[in-house]
Amino acid sequence: MAVNLQARTLPALAGWSWISGGFALFRRNPPLMTALTMSYLLIMVFLNIVPLLGPLLVAVCLPIMSVIVFNGARILDEQREINAEGLKLGLMDNARALVQLGFVHLGGSLLVVLLHTLLFQPPEGGVTEADEAQFIRTLMQLLPLVLPLILVMWFPPYLIAAASLPLGKSLFFGAVAVVRNAGAFVVYFAGAAMLGVGLPMLIVQVLTGDDVFSGMLRFLLRMTLLFxxxxxxxxxxxxxxxxxxxxxxxxPADPADE
Incomplete structure (x- = not known):
């Protein structure tokens, strides 16, 4: 894929086309995209439970795993044969910059944790699994702190892998692209929140019964979100x-083509 490093400025509604375009790619090969995404999540979870080294390993692997998922979507978009070489495209030649980016992510994550600790009083006695309200409050507190980190990390892994940019340039061009397309990101996150939070909450409110049928529908809803x-x-x-x-x-992944 040819990369034009003059980041384009897209209309705000492009944010929704990112979601619909992602679904178009998913429909082409659901097992591939699901396997890549679930592997990414499972690896991050298992690495994170490694004592002491867990967060460090996650930081190093996150950009690399992101590029593998990116390459899977790229293969589907370009309608190429699925193989290991295609999934690893751009990794070996740019491994150093990707690892460096991982440490940038680690530093940003530590900063988010520090700011949250300084700004918000931790709940007395900790957060229990049943304290759903406190869990939601913590997520709402973290969201404005972690969102800048998400945006900073949005494009650099792919600029490194697809355009072989060094760390500094990937962060610079990625930041410029985010600023130029702030409206599209607002629409994107609003759409993702609607599909991932708003719609499920509405369905769960409708399915408030304790019967087996309602329970099965709630289970299917969770599985649909996950897979x-x-x-x-x-x-x-x-x-x-x-x-x-x-x-x-x-x-081929543009919604207009579907």
């Missing part, structure tokens, strides 16, 4: 990169 929405959002990162940095040409 369809999460891979769709993972593929949408590729779509956002392609639209912002690639020339404005029709592509």
């Amino acid at each position: 369809a929405l999460v891979p769709t959002l993972a593929a949408s990162l590729y779509v956002s990169f392609r639209q912002v940095f690639a020339p404005a040409e029709p592509s």
Whole structure:
């Protein structure tokens, strides 16, 4: 994929096209996108439970795993044969910069934790599993702190892997792209929140019964979110990169082509 490092400025509604384009890629090969996304999540979870070294390992592996998922979506978009070489494209030649980016992510994560500790009083006695209200409050407190880190890390892994940019340039061009497309990101996150939080909450409110049928429907809803929405959002990162940095040409993943 040719990369134009003059980041394009897209209309705000492009944010929704990232989601719909991600779903279009997911539909082409649901097992591939689901397997890649679930592998990414499981590896991050298992690495994070390693004593002492867990957060460090997660930081190092996160950009690398992100690029593998990105390459999977890229293969589907370009309708190429699925193979290990395609999934590893850009990793070996740019491993050093990707690892460096991982440490940037680690530093940002530690800063988020520090700021949260300084700004918010921890709950007395800790947070129990049953304290759902406190859990939601903590997520709401973390969201404005972690969102800048998410945006900083949005494009650099793919700029490094696809354009072989060094760390500094990938962070610079990634930040410029985010600023130029702030409206699209607002629409994107609003759409993702609607599909991942708002719609499920509405359905759960309707299915408040304790009967077996309601329980099965709630279970199916959770599975749909896990095995369809999460891979769709993972593929949408590729779509956002392609639209912002690639020339404005029709592509099979564009919703207009579906």
